[in-house]
Amino acid sequence: MIIVMRMGATEAEINEVSRRLADLGLRAHPIYGEKRTVIGAVGEGRFPDRESLEALPGVERVIPILEPFKLVNRAVNPAGSIVRVGDVPIGGEEVVIIAGPCAVESWPQLISTARAVKAAGARILRGGAFKPRTSPYSFQGLGKEALELLARARQATGLPVVTEVLSVRQVELVAQYADALQIGARNMQNFELLREVGRQNKPVLLKRGLSATIEEWLMAAEYIASEGNQQIVLVERGIRTYENTTRSTLDVSAVVVARGLTHLPILVDPSHAAGRRDWVAGLGRAGIAAGADGLMIEVHPNPQEALSDGPQALTPEMFAELMRALRPLVLAVGRTLAPAATVPDQGQVTPVAAGALEGLGLSG
Amino acid sequence: MIIVMRMGATEAEINEVSRRLADLGLRAHPIYGEKRTVIGAVGEGRFPDRESLEALPGVERVIPILEPFKLVNRAVNPAGSIVRVGDVPIGGEEVVIIAGPCAVESWPQLISTARAVKAAGARILRGGAFKPRTSPYSFQGLGKEALELLARARQATGLPVVTEVLSVRQVELVAQYADALQIGARNMQNFELLREVGRQNKPVLLKRGLSATIEEWLMAAEYIASEGNQQIVLVERGIRTYENTTRSTLDVSAVVVARGLTHLPILVDPSHAAGRRDWVAGLGRAGIAAGADGLMIEVHPNPQEALSDGPQALTPEMFAELMRALRPLVLAVGRTLAPAATVPDQGQVTPVAAGALEGLGLSG
Amino acid sequence: MIIVMRMGATEAEINEVSRRLADLGLRAHPIYGEKRTVIGAVGEGRFPDRESLEALPGVERVIPILEPFKLVNRAVNPAGSIVRVGDVPIGGEEVVIIAGPCAVESWPQLISTARAVKAAGARILRGGAFKPRTSPYSFQGLGKEALELLARARQATGLPVVTEVLSVRQVELVAQYADALQIGARNMQNFELLREVGRQNKPVLLKRGLSATIEEWLMAAEYIASEGNQQIVLVERGIRTYENTTRSTLDVSAVVVARGLTHLPILVDPSHAAGRRDWVAGLGRAGIAAGADGLMIEVHPNPQEALSDGPQALTPEMFAELMRALRPLVLAVGRTLAPAATVPDQGQVTPVAAGALEGLGLSG
């Protein structure tokens, strides 16, 4: 930590900073320049909040030198961590594709999407049960019914499922059904929610906030980790900039930079960044080339009937085509992609009672 | 709503849009241009989500014409609304100053600040009980103890109190003590929390999110209003831009623009925007000149000992000086400012039991 | 200058940094922390470009401590500088209003605007001769003819005139006519142009670039000053952010912050920031309350016929009303505003030949 004193700071002010550092078990190393004094703080003591030093008289600014995130720091696991969603490892050699509808709307919509994306090589099914919407008058998701449908789709296809949790009140319920809990961009600094998912034994997909710095994103992950849950996957989904042709600006640099700072796996969500299906494939390719451990892609059997995010949803055909195009790219960056799969057809799905589904959810 | 078709959109695609609009009780008015067709949607039917039309084949984009917020729309109350926090009206002729520490740290810290800001003309006391912090390792607030201290400070000074609520779980508790509930910038799109405070009979101070558009801010207010609580005060506190000399960029335009769109009162928080006490007064003056109904200012008796936001806290002396400087400005824009007050000294405060305080909180 | 070494930097790398600093006449003060070493550079030697040190092996990043601007630094003239445009001092007690049309379109348009704004209290006339337009197909300004009209308007009204210069090739010509040269936002880092106006003996109004930091803005001023011309007035005109309701986001903080960093006067241009006339007055008031030394406002006798920027132009009546509203505000911040003036009516203007006008321009 470097403390830069204002021009004309007095000896008394400099001494006060040193005294304060000493209280924290740190040693002060003042460097007297021609115009300004700067003080280096060294030691194994407790590092103070930057603000508490900046508030001292005569202090211009405080520059942290050490990264503030600890548990998610790459130094903890330089080789990188693998997080398992169901039986699917994220962060290993395989590039993992998560796909599915923005929102779960009905069983036919969900199961047809699930079968189609599995057939094309997706490894995890996504689908919203509780939807965060800008307007209170928009479709808000099917809630618990959607969770049950997701569990049923998992049983039918074998795909683990991930769905978003919006509130501390939903965490327990969602954790009963889903294989991974998603924290959306708008909740990236909903600290109570972060703590709550940090107390679950389920992997968490943590989307980057619309205007979160990379450091704030990692600190949000640190909140989860500090409660004991280290199964965290970061998801870059675009940031808000002045450019509004696309819905958000996909920040591929964040993948490259975060890779060096944290051991957590990193995915890219090209659908939300693009906001328009024509652009999803290009952004997905860029994400993988930048080093992402996988993609999250919205697919809908009939985008023009979608209750949310229709413009950015791929049709199953477009998704299959994207997967074919990704394969050589994934190999070119030295990784692997799951092969297209055969999926048992719909007739083989055994209807199950809601109670049974909850049980399945718990074991997921 | 205007639907812009892609170049080369077919007659069938245009007809499909018209059919879809008809299903919603709307009439389609196609205009055939040389290169593109656009379709105007008119009527009293249910206006569709923009997305559902954008997902149709042949549609380039959809341009909403009507504002999506209804209850908070200025058209509902062109004269502007007044929201009462305790007995203090916000949105009337008086410019209301809310002041107090970032976080409640102790009784002496709180009561000395409360007395000082009241003496200088503040009308409402602020103080954080639950603090949203970027790092899980930073001071997180005193919680319920702070709520009790706030209620005690209200009793001692007569100032109504406002404090932030971070989670749906805290709403009931905080509402027992505070005269107004604050929704912080990070929670502006925590829709579950918005709904929950929308079910309380307490005024809500809604801070603008760090990267929220004015429309999203008003839609967040609409969430609260749609649950039945229309006692909402908007707070502009700076947005995130590329310029990081200041902590945030105070968007005074938002005050000017939002004034024309909504009947809700609007405050400015210059402390969080500035991030440094030297700049608070200038931004506060700008906010009032832009038309704000009041300011929210952080004051600490000893900023260098503050547990959070010390660098941006004014001392009581600086705050008193700011109030003196604001007075002629407030008059110049045709409004009024509460006079400096005399406050009974600390000896007159009668200690009360926690139980009694809770009762006071309920009636606050 | 602080050099932060990477974790695990070797002794040889640290020594290399020290050696490099010594070459520049600087002393290195290494501070050995538990995890990282940082090196303070002290002395009167030549401070290196930050980049040249950051490129050294083992260096993580370099943090400048001293401000990079010298001639425009507030330390050079703590009392603040006054820049005279014609006989009008900017930066003194008086708040100076510059007004006029976006572009000079005709003699009647210009002179009627000039008379009207003078009558309302404006002190300097603005008007574009060369217009920077996003599209090559838009009106690009009347060029030299407009310069002649501006000189004629000056003669008729006594108002000094300011107009934009777009290219090094125009500098000499424009300097013959105008009392001050304006550098537009798009040219703020057109360094050749900055140098060229730095060689003129005319005041320069330097608009902040759309995405320029405060430091880059002051460095652009430093370019001008370093060529010998210190008659520089800074103009904040809004920055580009994600919020696009307004044309730009007026950054009033920049006025507050720059005031502390530089001795140069600072104006605010609320017209370009707003982009819509309804919002100009509110932003103008905010600018003055923040401490601006004046405003630049677009006025057009008939905005709906304007060849550029019509939506943000005030009518003469709106401008007069704004001036009346500004007066108490200006007094409230302890400054003065020129009184409304009587202007000789149009009949008294003596027509002059173009040649004579050029002569007048030279002496302006």
Add this chain to the structure above:
Amino acid sequence: MIIVMRMGATEAEINEVSRRLADLGLRAHPIYGEKRTVIGAVGEGRFPDRESLEALPGVERVIPILEPFKLVNRAVNPAGSIVRVGDVPIGGEEVVIIAGPCAVESWPQLISTARAVKAAGARILRGGAFKPRTSPYSFQGLGKEALELLARARQATGLPVVTEVLSVRQVELVAQYADALQIGARNMQNFELLREVGRQNKPVLLKRGLSATIEEWLMAAEYIASEGNQQIVLVERGIRTYENTTRSTLDVSAVVVARGLTHLPILVDPSHAAGRRDWVAGLGRAGIAAGADGLMIEVHPNPQEALSDGPQALTPEMFAELMRALRPLVLAVGRTLAPAATVPDQGQVTPVAAGALEGLGLSG
């Protein structure tokens, strides 16, 4: 063009808009909604500036439907254009790598870089002669001497050369030496300069401005094209956002989006976006995967001695490694990359007189 009228707009105001459109040869199609009227403008007449309609009484806003760029519009050449720099085609099947030092510093520095990058597969040599620098006190480039060295390096290696032109005054000189003229980010809206390079018969590399929208970037290209020069290559080099870990935020979406809007080739410059050499390869890979026609990469034989941009320069070894890594990626996206070449060693370069060089430059 759609004209949205304000709520409560009068019939007279609506008629005035229609009359104005008729004057321009356009037909007005009013659509009367429940709350607002919107007017569609149709026809082959001259489309007005958006502003001139927005300034009319009763008009809320004007929404352009047609793209404002014409000559560079993809519709002009749906197959995409190829621009030749020397004998190297950009925009065809081959992914073209341009490499070289930020600034030309000396003959040994330049020629060793040129040989190294050619050997690794680069097809064009870059190097700055005139450098735009934030500070007037930083190294500004060797000017004409650098141009001569570039011409000499071309002769020695066979690589065409590209260098930046900062001012209209330098265009003629630079065009004598360089095979392509580069317009830097800061000059993207230096319209005089755009026009000037538009009058040359040399390809132009047009970097996107730091806060330019995609549309403004294409309009800048339109300026060049409208003067007759259609040999334009767009270069995405990162935009300015709130995230400042990287120097700029590489906007890979811009490659994907612009590809659909314009027939011009598009390159990516990962060096300036990253600002740090560790991140260049990841961003370069992302750019190619997004569909870029090539990359522009800074290489320096000894980055720690570089006079500018050292931190982001690759060493020749790092560059060679990047090229090896790019090869499978380029093939995976269905394109080709030049093979690593053998370059005649330095001894074979024949010294030439300056006059001869100018001649070579002219023929380049």
